[in-house]
Amino acid sequence: MWDPWRPVRDHIVREIGQRLRERGYPESEWALDRQLDDTPSGVADFGYAAHRAAKSLQIPVEQLASELAKEFPLSGGLSRVSSDGAYVNFHADTGILVQSTLELVFARGLEYGQGPARPEKVCVEHTSANPTGPFHVGRVRNGIIGDTMARVLRAAGYPVTTEYYVDDMGRQSAMITWIWSMPVDQWPSEIRNNARPPDGTSVATEKPDHWYGRPYPFVSEFLKRNPDAARQVAELSREIESGNSPPRHREIAEAVLAGMLASLARIGIQFDDFVWESSLVRNGSVAQVIERLRRAPHAVVEDNGALAVDASGYGLPKETATILVTRGDGTSLYPTRDVAYHLQKFSRFSRTIDVLGQDHQLHARTLVAMLTEIGESRRPEFLIYQDITVPEGGRMSTRKGRAVNLDELLDEAVQRAHAEVLKRREDLSEDQVATIAEHVAAGAVRFHILRVAPDKPVKFRWEEALSFEGRSGPFVQYAYARAGSILRKAERETPPYPFEAGAFRLPAETDLVRTIARLPSTVQYVARTSHVHTVATYAYGLAEAFNRFYQAIPVIRAEEPARSSRLALVAATRQAIGNTLDYLGVTRLERM
C-alpha cells in the first residue's frame, strides 16, 4: 500500500459497478474510477454523477442516485453515503483515513509519496542550451520543467537519467571560437566597442560563461554585414565537423558550460550525463544516419548536391515539406545529428523525454518524420513548453536586449531574502543567514517559474519573481520550517509519533490529513501527464492546509492526549511537505 486514498476509491468503484451491472448497465471499473469526481468544496470526498447510467437505464436520475446511496455498504473506509439530487456523495471515514495515512507516512518516511518501482529506464533530456553565454531566465524554464519532471518520475518509481545534449558543432559554436581565437585588441571595432571586457578583469575573475559570452550577441550582427568574416566562420564550422577543431574550441565550450552549470546548480539543477554533439559525428553514427536517409523512400538530392527528404506525406506545413539532411558539401545539419542522438538514446532507454521550447515544435515533427523514413518505430515523448515573455510582449531574448540574466535575478533575490531573514532572526550567524538567503532566493525563483502550466507562457515581472509571499516557494519552505520548529520545541524531533486516530475532529485537522493523503496520487498524475506545475499547486495547497491548522489549533499548549496526536500530525505534515519540496527541487530549510 502506498496511496491512502486508493482503497477507498477502489471500494466505491467496485460497489457502484456491481450495482449498475445488476440493473443492466455495465460500466468498467476503470471508466467509473475516472468518473469519480471531486465535489464542490466541503460536500464530500467523492461524488458520482448518475445521469449517464440513469439515462441508459431509463429511470429518473434522482431515483437511481437515491437507490445507490441507500444500498451502498458502509465498509471499505466509508462513513457515509448520501444522495443529493443526481449525485451520490461518499464521505471517507476520517478515523480510518487518519490511521492509514499517518501509518504510511511514518513507515515510509522519505519514501512517502513514491510509487512502486517500475522497470522502464527513462531519459529526460533538457536544457541542452548552446554553450555560448550565460543563461537568461527564459532559457531556464526548460531546465526547471525538465529537472522537476525527472524528480517526479523518480518518485513515481522509474529509474531516470537526466541528459544535457551539448551542442559544440555548427555555427553558434564556431562563432564564439572564431572571436576568441584572436586577441581582444584585434577584434573588429564594432564588436570590441560593445564587448570589450573592463580593464583588470579576466576569465579568472569573472564567471566563464559571462566572460566568453560577452562578444557573442554582437558577432552574429557583425557577420551579417561582413561576408568575409562569415566565410571564415563557415570554414571554421566545417573544420570543427571534420574533426580538426582549433585547440581553443573545446576548451571554451567546456569553460562556458561549466559557468552555465554553476548557475543551474544554484536552483538545484544537475545532470547525470552529457552527450557532446561532436561525439556523434566522430563515432560515425551521423554518417550512418545520412546513409540510411540516402536510401530512404522519399530521399531527394537537390541541385547543389544537398541531401533532403520529401516529407510532404507527413502532414507538415507545405513550406517545410522538404527536410534538409545535409548541406551541399555533404556536412550534416542539426536535425540529422539529432536523429543519430535519438537512436543512441533509444538503445539505452525504454522511454525518452525531450523537453523543448515551443520554437522547436516543428523540429519535433521533422524528427519524427525522419525516424519514420529510416524505418525506426520508436519515438521520443515531447514535453513542450511556452516561452517566458516580457511585459512589453514577446519572449525573452538576449539579441533583442530584453532578457533577464539568471545570475542577476538570483543575486537580487538573495539580497532581498537576506534582508528578510535579518528582519526576523537575530540568533543566526552571518554564514547561516547567507545560506538561508541563497536557498530562499532559489526557491522563490524556481517555484515562480514552475507554478505555471507548461503550455502557458510565463509573464516575467521582477516583483512577482522576487515575491516571498502568498503562492510562492518561500511560503512552502516556511511551513516546513514552522512544523520543524514545533517539533523541536516539544522535544519530539524523532519518531515514534503515537497518535489516536479518533483524536482529529476539527475540519482544519481532517482537511490537512486528506491533503497529505493526496501526495502519492499527485506524483502518479504528474508522471502520467507531465503537468509538472501540479506539484507546485499541490505544495502550496499542503502548506496552506498546514497554516490553517496551525492558526486554528494549539499543539504544544494542548492537553494530552490530543497533544501527542497533534504532534504526530505535525510530524507527518513536515514529512509530506519536505518530500514535496524534494520533488520541486526547492531546499528544505529547518530554520529561515
Added chain:
RNA sequence: GGGCCCGUAGUAUAGCUUGGACAUCACAGAGGCCUCCGGAGCCUCGAACCCGGGUUCGAAUCCCGGCGGGCCCGCCA
C-alpha cells in the same frame, strides 16, 4: 499565406487531457485577527470563463467559425 499553442475578476493563475452540483488560489483593494506553538501567517467581503454557433439531460472543459496574443515555416541550431 500555412502550421502549432494560448485567451478565466484590476493583475496573475488553477480547473480543460477524463463534460457534471455554488469555477481554485494569490497579488492589489475594503474590513478584521495581533497578551497566541515562528505574522514569509489566518479570517471576512467585492470582482472573471474572448465572441458566435454546434454536440449534449448538462460545456470553462469537446467540435466548427471568428477575433486577439505568442512561436515556427530549406543549406542556423
